[in-house]
Amino acid sequence: MTVPPDDRVFRREMASAYRSGWHFIDLVTAIPRQGDSLMVTLFGEPIVVVREEDEDVRAYRCLRRPRGAPQPVRCAVRYGMVFVNLDQREHRLVEPDTTAAPRSA
Template sequence: MTIPPDDRTFRREMATAYRSGWHFIDLVTAIPHRGDSLMVTLFGDPIVVAREEDDEVRAYRCLRKPRGAPQPVRCAIRYDMIFVNLDRRDHQLFEPETISATPRSA
């Protein structure tokens, strides 16, 4: 017989399980102009989604620490919908390595 976890453990496990996927935030039409922003709370984390001056949509996690800088969050737009991914494991975005086209000499 298994014992159900306490409420705190259950909430932590559920947040960990659901945090790792892509989550719908809103439609792109919610922030139509440069400088517009939208603030949402996702799994207890305040997230700001903003349309930057270069007309790109980016998302940031707002830290609760004093003088904490917002952390970038993975953000994607698909079918005019904004999605974010809060998973910290794949948080850093890396530039793809360029493959040199020069042939190797033998």
């Protein structure tokens, strides 16, 4: 195995490998009321998770540019846990199919 000569190259490769999936942030109980928020850093990017007025949980990437509006990030709540996906491609959380009939052996 070769080690990248530059730490920046290594961090970029790790970020591209790991950012393209769903990542656990926290339990939904961490933001119980409307207007509550949670700030986390994921792969060096600040992410704010907010419980909106309609009780939905949403995530936003905080841009560092002047006058930059927060950019929405895909967010999912499953089993009382908050997950975000920083990748722009379409990924879905896989849920078990409970409607399928059991297989007989």
